[in-house]
Amino acid sequence: MNIYINDNKSVSRRSFTKKALGIGFLSSLAVMNLPGSADAWLDEKIMERDDLADGIKELIKTYDTTSPYPVKFYDGLVRVHLRNLDFAVKKGLHKEHADHYSSTLAPMIEKYVKNAIPIMGKDIFLWANFERTSCSYQLYEHIDIKENERSVPCPFKGILEYQNSTVGTYSIKWGDVCNKWCIPVWENFANMVQLKIKVEPGETCRITLV
Amino acid sequence: MDSISRRGFTEKALKGGGALAVLTVLALPEKAMANKMKFSLKNERFLNRNDLSDALKSLYTTYDSTAPYPHKFNETITKAVLSALDFCIPLGIEKDYVDHYITTMAPVFKGIKLSVEKDGPEKALRGLFEETTTSYQLFERINVKPGERSFPCPYKGKLDDCKEWIGKYNGTFKYEWKDVCNKWCVPAWNGAAKEIGVKLEIIPGEECRVKLA
Numbered sequence: 001m002n003i004y005i006n007d008n009k010s011v012s013r014r015s016f017t018k019k020a021l022g023i024g025f026l027s028s029l030a031v032m033n034l035p036g037s038a039d040a041w042l043d044e045k046i047m048e049r050d051d052l053a054d055g056i057k058e059l060i061k062t063y064d065t066t067s068p069y070p071v072k073f074y075d076g077l078v079r080v081h082l083r084n085l086d087f088a089v090k091k092g093l094h095k096e097h098a099d100h101y102s103s104t105l106a107p108m109i110e111k112y113v114k115n116a117i118p119i120m121g122k123d124i125f126l127w128a129n130f131e132r133t134s135c136s137y138q139l140y141e142h143i144d145i146k147e148n149e150r151s152v153p154c155p156f157k158g159i160l161e162y163q164n165s166t167v168g169t170y171s172i173k174w175g176d177v178c179n180k181w182c183i184p185v186w187e188n189f190a191n192m193v194q195l196k197i198k199v200e201p202g203e204t205c206r207i208t209l210v
Numbered sequence: 211m212d213s214i215s216r217r218g219f220t221e222k223a224l225k226g227g228g229a230l231a232v233l234t235v236l237a238l239p240e241k242a243m244a245n246k247m248k249f250s251l252k253n254e255r256f257l258n259r260n261d262l263s264d265a266l267k268s269l270y271t272t273y274d275s276t277a278p279y280p281h282k283f284n285e286t287i288t289k290a291v292l293s294a295l296d297f298c299i300p301l302g303i304e305k306d307y308v309d310h311y312i313t314t315m316a317p318v319f320k321g322i323k324l325s326v327e328k329d330g331p332e333k334a335l336r337g338l339f340e341e342t343t344t345s346y347q348l349f350e351r352i353n354v355k356p357g358e359r360s361f362p363c364p365y366k367g368k369l370d371d372c373k374e375w376i377g378k379y380n381g382t383f384k385y386e387w388k389d390v391c392n393k394w395c396v397p398a399w400n401g402a403a404k405e406i407g408v409k410l411e412i413i414p415g416e417e418c419r420v421k422l423a
Contacts, residue, residue: 044274045274045276046273046274052273054351056269059269061346062265063256063262065343065346066259070259071346073265073347077286077287077347084290084293086314091303093301101293104293104380106380107380108375108376111379134275135285137268137271137272139286142267166317167315
């Protein structure tokens with residue numbers, strides 16, 4: 001079973017544990033002591049869910065919508081993020097908005113990611129920030145994983161362009177999403193664990209540890 | 211799905227056509243059926259998507275995450291709204307946040323208003339709930355009755371999770387569930403209804419009910 005499924009590279013639960021244990025006995029003890037980190041992953045209990053029917057209906061409803069453009073799982077989430085950002089930009093509070101969002105997740109980063117980096121290496125930061133977080137399960141249609149690098153198709157561009165060309169009430173442009181939301185939020189996360197990242201925005205956005 | 215079974219096709223042919231038509235169909239049975247099936251598949255939007263594998267992976271990763279609580283498709287969108295309220299409420303700008311929603315959605319509401327004028331007020335509920343893509347993920351299900359919609363509140367449990375897993379460590383998410391109802395859902399829906407030209411009665415709860423008033 002894969003922790004994250006990816007066309008190029010995947011990390012299975014078993015190989016992840018192996019990797020963790022391979023670091024050494026003390027390290028593995030430290031990993032075991034990271035409270036909740038292990039059981040927060042995919043846990044192979046999908047077959048025990050009694051709400052799968054609702055999930056499947058949502059999948060069909062979403063992917064049966066192809067007009068005016070093919071709707072994907074990230075559609076609703078992206079629309080809320082864009083609306084929030086447009087509001088913050090119009091209020092002149094986009095920095096505070098990005099800082100607030102980052103700070104709400106600070107306890108998780110402090111508690112889990114910061115402690116894991118000395119044991120598992122800095123790539124764990126990207127793992128936690130991208131493929132591990134439940135927000136990514138819908139936001140990024142897929143994530144390409146390389147050591148110390150992740151790239152993702154930008155979920156915001158198409159929907160913002162559609163919104164701006166049809167409804168036309170937002171003042172933000174695609175560059176605002178990169179510069180006033182994604183980049184500051186990711187940089188805030190990296191600062192919390194004393195790492196530096198380089199973000200190359202684009203239709204495929206690339207995030208590299210430097 | 212717009213498909214037709216072999217039996218259904220024969221029945222339809224025998225019912226709808228006269229003897230000559232039936233004879234014609236019987237003379238070309240496989241070809242006619244194959245053409246119909248090809249036609250129906252070609253026009254089936256869902257089956258023609260080439261990104262269904264990504265969708266299935268998303269379904270799997272979401273619903274296979276059951277700790278510390280079972281994740282659903284409304285997980286992330288709900289958190290994004292709750293996070294925005296957590297940003298706005300302490301700054302006292304939550305009313306502006308609602309006004310921004312109503313203003314930026316005004317052209318969409320105008321479109322719904324036109325269909326209400328043409329087809330009746332039920333169109334208002336359809337436009338606000340089951341026909342918007344945001345609600346596909348936000349509401350796990352929507353019970354549809356004439357003049358009324360009800361759905362499980364996506365925010366209550368998630369706000370509790372945010373308090374438990376985040377707020378208790380850094381003092382965020384101090385507001386209460388009723389604030390989500392009174393400072394977001396109710397004013398946003400009432401504001402939308404005003405633009406559309408209808409009145410709503412909103413009965414918040416774990417199963418939230420919205421009725422045409």
